[in-house]
């Protein structure tokens with residue numbers, strides 16, 4: 001199914017990710033959403049279903065269900081998978097596989113999901129997750145997914161900038177635990193966290209260095225490439241990429257998704273990032289609003305986005321209610 005959500009020139013979003021809960025058995029320091037055992041936020045089912053329907057109407061054909069740990073909201077996870085599959089959508093589940101305590105347990109859990117129509121599954125693997133989750137559980141989950149014939153299986157790393165460790169983890173899975181990962185896709189993204197100021201693991205780049213897209217800290221090879229995914233947060237906030245470091249572009253309780261996307265056409269700041277990159281936005285803000293983003297050092301583009309948008313003055317820069325933004329709505 002082809003995406004058809006853009007009345008003008010704004011990129012076609014091809015994927016919508018639902019953060020259904022912040023609850024997780026662990027508290028990884030680099031967690032995008034600062035999830036953990038003490039977090040109880042859950043996406044209301046009515047809101048999730050209403051948003052899913054809007055996404056379907058926009059012909060966005062792929063939906064990702066994650067958290068936090070989606071297995072801790074198993075009913076909502078199942079309901080969303082069933083509904084999205086009934087809409088003819090491809091569903092991706094992202095999980096840390098803490099539940100895969102044995103291969104049998106993994107087979108039991110994943111065979112239920114397979115029957116519901118889930119075909120794509122992704123498992124997180126990096127040194128932060130491995131502080132809490134034994135690699136044997138990733139191995140159990142992978143083996144079960146392979147045995148059950150999942151169509152698309154991915155390992156999601158966040159070690160870019162620290163690739164030696166990631167390579168060793170993959171080596172361990174293959175050579176020590178004997179898991180055949182020939183047909184498993186490997187994705188390794190830059191390591192960024194909400195506690196980015198405390199993240200000293202990555203080399204830090206000046207803005208000039210960061211602007212070179214061949215740099216391993218860039219999540220995209222060309223401008224706009226990372227703005228292809230809608231992220232629906234537990235509270236209804238909508239973000240235009242795979243994490244919440246960038247500013248929110250609206251909230252599903254205030255606007256429908258179609259209007260939220262349409263309004264991006266008129267948001268000057270969004271257009272700067274989309275047509276160039278966050279470095280250009282940093283330069284523009286320094287020039288027009290007397291900020292000092294160009295003088296700092298960053299681990300990656302995402303960290304730069306985080307530094308810009310987690311600043312209280314710019315949190316809503318990409319929404320049309322911000323005083324610096326433009327206001328335009330569809331009928």
Ligand code: SF4
Pocket residue numbers: 024025026027028030031032033034035036067068069096124129
């Ligand atoms: S396991 Fe994943 S969702 Fe849970 S705290 Fe760690 S990064 Fe966040």
Ligand code: SF4
Pocket residue numbers: 219226227241242243245246278301302303305306
């Ligand atoms: S946070 Fe910024 S740089 Fe990172 S993926 Fe999102 S838009 Fe791209």
